[in-house]
Amino acid sequence: MEARIYSVGDDDADVDDAYYDDTLEGAQRPAHQKHQKRRLPQCLIIGVRKGGTRALLEFLNLHPNIAAEKKEMHFFDDEVNYNRGLEFYRKRMPYSYEDQVTLEKTPAYFVEEVVPGRVSAMNSSIKLILILRDPVERAISDYMQIYTTRHERGKTHETFENLAFDAMTGDVNKSYKAIRRSIYHRHMERWLEHFPLHQFHFVSAENLVQNPVEELRKVEDFLQIDHRLTQDHFYFNQTRGFYCMHLQHRQKCLAPSKGRAHIPIDQDVIYKLREFFRPHNQEMYELVGMNFGWP
Numbered sequence: 001m002e003a004r005i006y007s008v009g010d011d012d013a014d015v016d017d018a019y020y021d022d023t024l025e026g027a028q029r030p031a032h033q034k035h036q037k038r039r040l041p042q043c044l045i046i047g048v049r050k051g052g053t054r055a056l057l058e059f060l061n062l063h064p065n066i067a068a069e070k071k072e073m074h075f076f077d078d079e080v081n082y083n084r085g086l087e088f089y090r091k092r093m094p095y096s097y098e099d100q101v102t103l104e105k106t107p108a109y110f111v112e113e114v115v116p117g118r119v120s121a122m123n124s125s126i127k128l129i130l131i132l133r134d135p136v137e138r139a140i141s142d143y144m145q146i147y148t149t150r151h152e153r154g155k156t157h158e159t160f161e162n163l164a165f166d167a168m169t170g171d172v173n174k175s176y177k178a179i180r181r182s183i184y185h186r187h188m189e190r191w192l193e194h195f196p197l198h199q200f201h202f203v204s205a206e207n208l209v210q211n212p213v214e215e216l217r218k219v220e221d222f223l224q225i226d227h228r229l230t231q232d233h234f235y236f237n238q239t240r241g242f243y244c245m246h247l248q249h250r251q252k253c254l255a256p257s258k259g260r261a262h263i264p265i266d267q268d269v270i271y272k273l274r275e276f277f278r279p280h281n282q283e284m285y286e287l288v289g290m291n292f293g294w295p
């Protein structure tokens, strides 16, 4: 079996297709300088898929005290990678100074059952960041990712409605991955068997889109690093409809696959999904002590 680190994978790829092999800019310092070494991550962005994990990682990487690995490593969820051991993982982390937090993001970590125990075995005091998005929007975004990949390969694809609802009963299809991944409390309960709540920080996906600096400030506090990310690092790009970054010598937006137009979905379908997710959302709010205000 092939390891999945650098490839986009199959239709249901958990691999972030927006990874750019871009040189680290801004906060990153040259790798050959003394005192730099590759370290295991002290913080992981564990999910959620389609929650804005790439934006969060890229934005945090502008901070001088953060060294972020840009590729999704799929270390804890992929058997081949995991069996290669921690040295394999460490060697794939970026060079960092002692005062930098090494950060990795793989959104599949949140939902794969084996992951929390494995992360805990590496470092039981690691910091964990989870960016959460309205589960209905997230499910549609998840569908869009797979739909777009298939469309680009000239393949046909089921409609969202056919996948999201049982054809016989009309009930929400809980075994459809895009739905299952959005039932956040189920996955969170598993993580809480291995880590206390204070080791998690929750980011509101909606607020990261609207007020990146405000959300990033809370992450800086969680990581106990200075407030260095300011409005000067960002500008709103009207065409993209998202904040983009000011780097040292240029501006950078995320890849076009981030912020895709979603196919129109019937309001009845949205209503049924909202009804389905409401109690699950409530359970998540109670579990983590935070109300995300999803409709």
Ligand SMILES: Nc1ncnc2c1ncn2[C@@H]1O[C@H](COP(=O)(O)OS(=O)(=O)O)[C@@H](OP(=O)(O)O)[C@H]1O
Pocket: 015, 016, 017, 048, 049, 050, 051, 052, 053, 054, 055, 107, 141, 144, 208, 209, 242, 243, 244, 254, 257, 258, 259, 260, 261
């Ligand atoms: N600044 C900025 N620029 C572009 N896109 C942004 C930004 N902030 C958040 N987002 C949202 O990120 C969504 C993709 O989430 P992820 O990066 O977690 O996707 S992935 O799981 O890694 O594939 C993506 O979801 P879709 O809009 O559904 O494509 C975006 O809404």
